[in-house]
Amino acid sequence: xxxxxxxxxxxxxxxxTAVDDFSPHVDPGEIVxxxxxxxxxxxxxxxxxxxxxKPASGRVFLEQDGQVTMRDITGMRPDRVAALGIARTFxxxxxxxxxxxxxxVLIACHVRVRSGLFGAEISWPRYYLExxxxxxxxxxxxxRVGLQDAAxxxxxxxxxxxxxxxxxxxxxxxxxxxxxxxxxxxxxxxKETEDLTRFVYDLRxxxxxxxxMIEHHMQIVxxxxxxxxxxxxxxxxxxxxxxxxxxxxxxxxxxxxxEEA
Amino acid sequence: MAEKKFTGVAARMTPxxxxxxxxxxxxxxxxxxxxxxxxQGFILDAYLVRxxxxxxxxxxxxxxxxxxxxxxxxxxxGQAGFMAVGAYVTxxxxxxxxxxxxxxxxxxxEPFLQAIQLPFWLSLLVAGLVSALAAFLIGFPCxxxxxxxxxxxxxxxxxxxxxxxxxxxxVTNGAVGLKGIPPVVNLWWSxxxxxxxxxxxxxLMRTSYGRAFKAIRDDEVAAExxxxxxxxxxMMSFVLSGFIAGLGGGLIASIVGSINPLxxxxxxxYDILMIVVLGGMGSVSGTVVAAFLITAAKExxxxxxxxxxxxxxxxxAIAGMRMVVFSVLLMLVILFYRQGLSGGKEFSWxxxxxxxxxxxxxxxxxxEGGKKT
Amino acid sequence: xxVNWPMLIQQVVNGLTVGCLYAxxxxxxxxxxxxxxxxxxxxxxxxxxxxxxxxxGITVFLIPWWAVMxxxxxxxxxxxxxxxxxxxxxxxxxxxxxxxxxxxxxSYLLENLAxxxxxxxxxxxxxxxxxxxxxxxxxxxxxxxxxxVPLIVLxxxxxxxxxxxxTKTGMGMRAVSKDMETAKLMGVHINRIIATxxxxxxxxxxxxxxxxxxxxxxxxxxxxxxxxxxxxxxxVIGGIGNITGAIIGGILLGLLEILIVYFFPGLSGYxxxxxxxxxxxxxxxxPTGLMGEVVTDKV
Numbered sequence: 001x002x003x004x005x006x007x008x009x010x011x012x013x014x015x016x017t018a019v020d021d022f023s024p025h026v027d028p029g030e031i032v033x034x035x036x037x038x039x040x041x042x043x044x045x046x047x048x049x050x051x052x053x054k055p056a057s058g059r060v061f062l063e064q065d066g067q068v069t070m071r072d073i074t075g076m077r078p079d080r081v082a083a084l085g086i087a088r089t090f091x092x093x094x095x096x097x098x099x100x101x102x103x104x105v106l107i108a109c110h111v112r113v114r115s116g117l118f119g120a121e122i123s124w125p126r127y128y129l130e131x132x133x134x135x136x137x138x139x140x141x142x143x144r145v146g147l148q149d150a151a152x153x154x155x156x157x158x159x160x161x162x163x164x165x166x167x168x169x170x171x172x173x174x175x176x177x178x179x180x181x182x183x184x185x186x187x188x189x190x191k192e193t194e195d196l197t198r199f200v201y202d203l204r205x206x207x208x209x210x211x212x213m214i215e216h217h218m219q220i221v222x223x224x225x226x227x228x229x230x231x232x233x234x235x236x237x238x239x240x241x242x243x244x245x246x247x248x249x250x251x252x253x254x255x256x257x258x259e260e261a
Numbered sequence: 262m263a264e265k266k267f268t269g270v271a272a273r274m275t276p277x278x279x280x281x282x283x284x285x286x287x288x289x290x291x292x293x294x295x296x297x298x299x300x301q302g303f304i305l306d307a308y309l310v311r312x313x314x315x316x317x318x319x320x321x322x323x324x325x326x327x328x329x330x331x332x333x334x335x336x337x338x339g340q341a342g343f344m345a346v347g348a349y350v351t352x353x354x355x356x357x358x359x360x361x362x363x364x365x366x367x368x369x370x371e372p373f374l375q376a377i378q379l380p381f382w383l384s385l386l387v388a389g390l391v392s393a394l395a396a397f398l399i400g401f402p403c404x405x406x407x408x409x410x411x412x413x414x415x416x417x418x419x420x421x422x423x424x425x426x427x428x429x430x431x432v433t434n435g436a437v438g439l440k441g442i443p444p445v446v447n448l449w450w451s452x453x454x455x456x457x458x459x460x461x462x463x464x465l466m467r468t469s470y471g472r473a474f475k476a477i478r479d480d481e482v483a484a485e486x487x488x489x490x491x492x493x494x495x496m497m498s499f500v501l502s503g504f505i506a507g508l509g510g511g512l513i514a515s516i517v518g519s520i521n522p523l524x525x526x527x528x529x530x531y532d533i534l535m536i537v538v539l540g541g542m543g544s545v546s547g548t549v550v551a552a553f554l555i556t557a558a559k560e561x562x563x564x565x566x567x568x569x570x571x572x573x574x575x576x577x578a579i580a581g582m583r584m585v586v587f588s589v590l591l592m593l594v595i596l597f598y599r600q601g602l603s604g605g606k607e608f609s610w611x612x613x614x615x616x617x618x619x620x621x622x623x624x625x626x627x628x629e630g631g632k633k634t
Numbered sequence: 635x636x637v638n639w640p641m642l643i644q645q646v647v648n649g650l651t652v653g654c655l656y657a658x659x660x661x662x663x664x665x666x667x668x669x670x671x672x673x674x675x676x677x678x679x680x681x682x683x684x685x686x687x688x689x690x691g692i693t694v695f696l697i698p699w700w701a702v703m704x705x706x707x708x709x710x711x712x713x714x715x716x717x718x719x720x721x722x723x724x725x726x727x728x729x730x731x732x733x734x735x736x737x738x739x740x741s742y743l744l745e746n747l748a749x750x751x752x753x754x755x756x757x758x759x760x761x762x763x764x765x766x767x768x769x770x771x772x773x774x775x776x777x778x779x780x781x782x783v784p785l786i787v788l789x790x791x792x793x794x795x796x797x798x799x800x801t802k803t804g805m806g807m808r809a810v811s812k813d814m815e816t817a818k819l820m821g822v823h824i825n826r827i828i829a830t831x832x833x834x835x836x837x838x839x840x841x842x843x844x845x846x847x848x849x850x851x852x853x854x855x856x857x858x859x860x861x862x863x864x865x866x867x868x869x870v871i872g873g874i875g876n877i878t879g880a881i882i883g884g885i886l887l888g889l890l891e892i893l894i895v896y897f898f899p900g901l902s903g904y905x906x907x908x909x910x911x912x913x914x915x916x917x918x919x920x921p922t923g924l925m926g927e928v929v930t931d932k933v
Contacts, residue, residue, distance in 0.1 A: 050486060077490070078482075079491065096475065096483065098475060099476070107476040107489070110469045110470075110488065111487065117468075117470045117497055121461065121464055127468070402914045403914070409671075409734055410870070412734065413863065413867070414914060418910065420863075424904060425904075428904065527859070528742070528745065534738060535742070580754065582750055588743035591739050592721065592736070595732065595735055595736045596721070599728065599732055
């Protein structure tokens with residue numbers, strides 16, 4: 001059974017159909033890539049899955065723990081979707097600007113906090129333990145992305161590549177089953193890109209996580225993705241394994257042939 | 262100030278932390294001693310005590326607005342309405358049945374309300390709770406609105422509250438208002454509640470909930486995508502702010518001694534916004550300092566309203582002149598010091614010491630650069 | 635229920651008059667919001683200043699009323715442009731919230747300034763001959779204002795529509811409200827367009843203020859606040875940024891207020907609350923207003 005299954009997602013802005021009949025699915029432990037030229041509707045699809053946009057038509061289903069049936073999460077608020085286990089990063093980096101690196105990760109831990117506001121205020125034992133566990137988990141995540149030494153710095157003072165890694169750490173802090181990465185390698189140098197590739201690859205092994213990512217870097221996409229969806233003007237023009245997609249003439253014409261030449 | 266103890270952090274009791282704790286304790290002891298003697302009438306006369314009470318109350322009100330506008334990034338202009346609720350509930354519960362009987366000469370008061378009489382602390386607490394309830398009811402439709410629409414809607418609701426109070430003759434005595442509220446608020450009350458509110462907000466901002474509020478301020482879309490329910494957290498902030506503003510309103514009722522609906526026009530919310538903007542959005546210490554500066558300066562600048570002589574000729578008395586001076590000052594801050602007096606930062610002993618110029622200490626600060634309190 | 639037709643007609647005319655005045659002021663809000671995404675909190679206070687200008691022109695400087703009117707429009711326009719230059723222009727690159735605070739600051743300043751200049755003592759707007767006199771048709775008694783206000787407003791709106799849709803300045807305004815960055819790149823003089831917008835809004839507010847003063851003569855430094863807030867609400871009801879919407883919203887709101895009080899006299903004390911309830915309802919049911927376009931935030 002899949003972790004995520006979308007059925008015929010459609011999104012329109014005014015008269016423009018940004019996404020037309022997109023039906024991706026992600027199975028447990030899979031890394032799936034969505035590629036396509038700029039304006040193909042990739043980020044819009046992410047926004048529909050995470051509840052930022054309500055699709056014009058179509059449905060989104062998410063696996064539920066210990067149940068056979070999937071849960072319909074179409075049009076659910078983003079915070080509910082995050083609580084149910086989908087985390088994301090943003091194409092145009094959206095860190096909490098006035099907060100430190102550590103605080104950025106702690107904020108994402110908030111969704112799992114069970115104590116109430118007043119319990120937190122008086123540091124009631126349950127909250128005390130939660131806060132301690134939260135900090136430990138946040139530090140561990142920062143270590144994973146190699147930012148443990150920058151924990152006390154302001155998030156916006158980090159260089160671009162590290163900000164991207166912080167975004168991933170922040171998304172992981174919500175304890176997701178499915179991670180949505182929106183162009184994680186954008187603006188990274190080759191070395192960073194290679195590290196990122198390994199990092200994402202390791203993630204699914206160690207954290208029992210499925211990944212759906214948008215990426216322009218063909219190297220990453222071809223190296224680690226199990227399956228690929230290719231979008232062009234909102235339509236799905238190809239899908240399948242890296243090798244199958246690479247050989248698809250429609251893809252070569254619409255995307256690979258032009259962009260990678 | 263109370264510090265949260267996390268393992269590891271608390272264990273590392275650096276020299277700087279020890280020094281700060283000592284300095285804080287010394288400052289608090291000094292304030293307590295001062296208040297004690299002031300209460301005996303040794304240092305301050307009644308007029309100065311009244312001004313200090315007002316300063317502390319405006320600090321409370323400024324903090325209540327800063328919680329929503331500064332820390333949570335909403336733009337609410339409903340403070341006057343919550344103050345009105347606080348002031349009226351406190352007064353109605355606290356006044357004696359005889360006093361109320363004498364006040365309601367146009368129409369008798371609701372018998373149930375007239376019979377009630379509670380001690381001041383309880384009246385104030387109930388006032389805060391009723392005010393929080395009002396915030397909840399107003400927040401329900403309003404907090405779904407986008408930034409500037411929220412400003413208009415909250416402003417509108419605070420005016421609706423005022424219209425309501427003007428019309429509820431048998432509860433609020435209508436446009437005539439209520440008089441003869443005993444002046445029970447002394448420095449212990451005003452500074453005590455102010456201290457509680459300061460501690461409450463500073464601690465809150467270090468909890469997970471406080472971080473969630475600030476996340477909403479920084480980026481709503483990202484906060485929501487990280488699982489923070491915008492409505493729920495905005496509501497928490499708004500209701501807490503309503504509670505604190507209600508306390509402030511109750512204190513004002515007792516300090517001033519009489520209340521009527523006209524005192525709680527929306528312009529009062531502007532007065533409080535001025536404190537928050539001048540002090541710096543999202544700064545507790547900035548708000549407190551600005552509240553004291555503005556409230557004290559308003560008293561001190563009374564000579565502007567009373568007329569003064571400029572060498573050869575005399576400037577006549579012009580009522581309201583000082584408010585013009587304040588509005589111009591506010592505009593200058595808005596245009597040239599957008600961060601306010603505090604620059605959005607919090608008070609720390611280190612900053613004060615640096616400011617007073619002890620170069621040796623700066624090295625200590627540099628060493629500890631990464632460890633933020 | 636037996637309908638008292640003459641009374642009802644009077645009330646409808648009354649509501650229409652108030653509604654047209656709301657519309658006139660709402661246009662100023664909607665144009666500024668369309669271009670700067672700013673609720674110009676000071677607009678209601680510009681309206682108040684115009685009332686005082688007219689008051690002093692007539693009662694203190696003894697200028698005949700027909701000469702005062704254009705004078706007030708000119709002075710108020712200048713005030714509006716001055717405010718834009720001093721308080722909003724320096725904040726072009728600042729976050730939107732700073733602009734809003736600045737607008738509130740200007741409102742605060744104007745109200746306090748008016749208290750000093752004109753004192754807080756309530757004054758009465760001078761009565762202008764002809765306009766306030768009654769016309770009696772059968773049993774219906776209507777002020778001449780009831781005829782003049784819709785006519786004047788119609789004429790002004792036609793003029794405004796001409797400017798917005800047929801002139802180069804108007805084209806600039808529409809371009810800036812669609813996309814300021816692109817308009818700038820296309821060579822539109824942003825600052826000139828914004829100043830013109832404030833000027834037009836203030837001029838319309840000045841006309842509205844004088845007509846308002848004839849209808850509701852009592853004035854004090856806070857007289858502009860309630861009409862100001864209500865007119866902003868009218869603009870939101872119509873769809874913020876849309877001039878036709880502001881006109882429809884204003885007229886609807888005016889009629890609504892007068893007719894609710896007519897049918898339910900017990901609610902007259904709560905008259906000022908209707909507009910805010912209407913605001914909440916419209917924002918919850920149709921956040922874009924009656925004529926507004928859907929705007930999706932880019933993520």
